[in-house]
Amino acid sequence: MNEPGAITDLVTRLRQGDTRALARAISLVENDAPESPAVLSACFPHIGRALRIGITGAPGAGKSTLVDRLAQQFRHADRTVGVVAVDPTSPFTGGALLGDRIRLREHASDPGFYARSMATRGSLGGLALATADVALVLEASGKDVLLIETVGVGQDEIEIARLADITLVILVPGMGDDVQSLKAGVMEIADIFVINKADREGADRVEQEIRGLQSLAQTHEPRTPPVVRTIATTGDGILALMQSIGETEQWLRSGNHLAARRTQHWQRRLDAMLRTELMRRARQNGFDTKLLKFHATRIASGQQDPWHLVAELTEKVFSPDNSS
Amino acid sequence: MNEPGAITDLVTRLRQGDTRALARAISLVENDAPESPAVLSACFPHIGRALRIGITGAPGAGKSTLVDRLAQQFRHADRTVGVVAVDPTSPFTGGALLGDRIRLREHASDPGFYARSMATRGSLGGLALATADVALVLEASGKDVLLIETVGVGQDEIEIARLADITLVILVPGMGDDVQSLKAGVMEIADIFVINKADREGADRVEQEIRGLQSLAQTHEPRTPPVVRTIATTGDGILALMQSIGETEQWLRSGNHLAARRTQHWQRRLDAMLRTELMRRARQNGFDTKLLKFHATRIASGQQDPWHLVAELTEKVFSPDNSS
Numbered sequence: 001m002n003e004p005g006a007i008t009d010l011v012t013r014l015r016q017g018d019t020r021a022l023a024r025a026i027s028l029v030e031n032d033a034p035e036s037p038a039v040l041s042a043c044f045p046h047i048g049r050a051l052r053i054g055i056t057g058a059p060g061a062g063k064s065t066l067v068d069r070l071a072q073q074f075r076h077a078d079r080t081v082g083v084v085a086v087d088p089t090s091p092f093t094g095g096a097l098l099g100d101r102i103r104l105r106e107h108a109s110d111p112g113f114y115a116r117s118m119a120t121r122g123s124l125g126g127l128a129l130a131t132a133d134v135a136l137v138l139e140a141s142g143k144d145v146l147l148i149e150t151v152g153v154g155q156d157e158i159e160i161a162r163l164a165d166i167t168l169v170i171l172v173p174g175m176g177d178d179v180q181s182l183k184a185g186v187m188e189i190a191d192i193f194v195i196n197k198a199d200r201e202g203a204d205r206v207e208q209e210i211r212g213l214q215s216l217a218q219t220h221e222p223r224t225p226p227v228v229r230t231i232a233t234t235g236d237g238i239l240a241l242m243q244s245i246g247e248t249e250q251w252l253r254s255g256n257h258l259a260a261r262r263t264q265h266w267q268r269r270l271d272a273m274l275r276t277e278l279m280r281r282a283r284q285n286g287f288d289t290k291l292l293k294f295h296a297t298r299i300a301s302g303q304q305d306p307w308h309l310v311a312e313l314t315e316k317v318f319s320p321d322n323s324s
Numbered sequence: 325m326n327e328p329g330a331i332t333d334l335v336t337r338l339r340q341g342d343t344r345a346l347a348r349a350i351s352l353v354e355n356d357a358p359e360s361p362a363v364l365s366a367c368f369p370h371i372g373r374a375l376r377i378g379i380t381g382a383p384g385a386g387k388s389t390l391v392d393r394l395a396q397q398f399r400h401a402d403r404t405v406g407v408v409a410v411d412p413t414s415p416f417t418g419g420a421l422l423g424d425r426i427r428l429r430e431h432a433s434d435p436g437f438y439a440r441s442m443a444t445r446g447s448l449g450g451l452a453l454a455t456a457d458v459a460l461v462l463e464a465s466g467k468d469v470l471l472i473e474t475v476g477v478g479q480d481e482i483e484i485a486r487l488a489d490i491t492l493v494i495l496v497p498g499m500g501d502d503v504q505s506l507k508a509g510v511m512e513i514a515d516i517f518v519i520n521k522a523d524r525e526g527a528d529r530v531e532q533e534i535r536g537l538q539s540l541a542q543t544h545e546p547r548t549p550p551v552v553r554t555i556a557t558t559g560d561g562i563l564a565l566m567q568s569i570g571e572t573e574q575w576l577r578s579g580n581h582l583a584a585r586r587t588q589h590w591q592r593r594l595d596a597m598l599r600t601e602l603m604r605r606a607r608q609n610g611f612d613t614k615l616l617k618f619h620a621t622r623i624a625s626g627q628q629d630p631w632h633l634v635a636e637l638t639e640k641v642f643s644p645d646n647s648s
Contacts, residue, residue: 263624266620266624266630270620270633270634296588300583300589300590302369310361310597
């Protein structure tokens with residue numbers, strides 16, 4: 001697939017609803033294949049219209065069920081739906097694969113629905129970039145709504161949540177010190193708080209804690225995030241949540257809130273893209289893994305000062321004589 | 325402080341036990357001041373001897389109390405102790421500052437003890453690098469044992485835990501699905517599991533879950549991590565934990581386990597250092613924040629393709645004509 005024609009063709013087909021072409025394009029960008037920039041570039045003119053909703057919460061909060069319920073509601077309203085599930089579950093549990101299978105069974109025959117689970121790509125920041133790329137291809141395929149589901153526990157997940165136009169933070173009563181122990185940054189990105197499994201004891205307390213933190217925060221935001229209670233397994237509260245999402249969407253599309261968020265998103269993403277590309281180019285100019293390992297051995301045994309080495313290696317990359 | 329002489333002097337003083345010099349050097353590297361590489365470089369010849377112990381666990385697991393208990397034990401055994409506490413707690417709680425104050429009160433008069441809380445530096449990976457730098461300065465000051473305390477929930481924290489020679493993963497009974505929901509990677513880095521607050525109901529279940537996951541994992545490691553129960557507040561189990569740490573240290577120092585770990589550590593750190601330095605140099609060559617913001621606005625409104633832009637900007641950085 002080296003000719004540009006093949007990539008144009010692939011994107012044309014995925015835009016026409018060809019699910020196999022969509023799956024293939026997603027795999028290319030998810031795996032950061034050599035064709036990835038060309039695929040993304042070909043998809044880029046076809047984005048900007050979809051509403052991106054991030055759903056984040058601890059393992060066991062009921063995110064998948066909630067996402068399925070929301071997907072059903074959007075489909076009833078005749079809006080097409082793409083789901084990206086990012087669940088870097090421990091290799092021990094294999095949660096992501098199971099989730100996929102349940103979804104496939106339910107929506108297999110619906111051409112207006114497509115779901116994809118992400119595996120972890122590389123280390124720091126890699127997963128956030130890969131998710132952004134996959135979401136972009138899904139959006140280019142013409143989906144009206146993207147649901148991006150993540151485990152809200154780490155910096156990577158916060159970066160992923162920031163892909164979204166609207167972020168739902170899911171909490172559950174009785175799951176320990178949930179509100180207090182929310183990772184720094186998670187409170188701040190919430191547009192809507194969802195208390196799921198709201199029939200459990202302690203839902204009132206969770207809501208009070210959210211309200212308490214909100215009043216402490218003296219928020220700079222022009223809008224205090226609403227709190228919605230749901231029971232995803234029965235569907236209770238889903239209509240209220242849909243309404244809350246609708247109101248948030250309206251608010252975002254009024255004024256320049258949406259444009260401002262998307263600019264911020266692209267600024268962070270551009271920075272990450274440049275960082276990745278710089279490192280790729282540097283690896284071609286001698287920063288390869290084998291060399292790093294050689295130097296690491298010498299550093300660990302005290303024979304080589306890493307700060308001198310970094311200055312030296314960087315100089316070499318930027319030096320004109322070294323360009324090949 | 326631009327003359328190399330001043331930095332040599334600073335490092336000489338911190339090596340002689342001058343706490344103010346130590347605090348100043350740590351601030352320089354924590355804030356990534358221009359003098360930072362020179363300070364680290366001057367400290368580098370004086371490291372390699374200390375034992376680095378990482379302590380990681382969810383908020384509320386009792387990490388600080390446990391760290392204080394371990395510090396006391398090491399001081400009783402006449403080993404000097406440095407603590408680096410990395411707790412990117414939400415701005416709402418201000419946990420890190422409070423922790424510092426408690427520690428300062430307890431150990432203020434002990435010259436063989438020094439504790440420092442880290443603030444978050446930058447985004448992805450920045451905190452792990454900053455913590456590594458602070459730990460290095462502390463180690464160069466002559467501490468025998470470093471205790472590095474982190475909230476074990478994100479990729480950043482896993483990177484921080486990997487600074488350590490020995491990693492303790494702290495679990496607590498009754499804190500929800502704790503073992504199951506451990507972030508991918510946390511199980512894998514544990515050298516010792518600590519069940520703290522072991523007098524609570526459910527300690528047996530937590531231990532069974534750990535054992536279950538260990539048997540599932542078919543570990544590649546040459547050594548199955550022991551499980552130790554403690555009650556940090558009363559001191560119960562701390563001697564058993566100290567013994568377990570001692571055995572792990574002995575095992576590490578036999579064969580080349582310790583050298584292999586430290587080489588791996590330096591390989592990752594070198595990679596991160598090169599990445600950071602490349603980006604710094606690139607920013608000087610035109611990748612500045614203002615430019616990124618300008619482009620982000622154009623991308624968000626669909627006027628500029630980011631993949632073409634990244635290729636173009638990167639080319640410019642590596643182009644000989646552009647070296648200044």
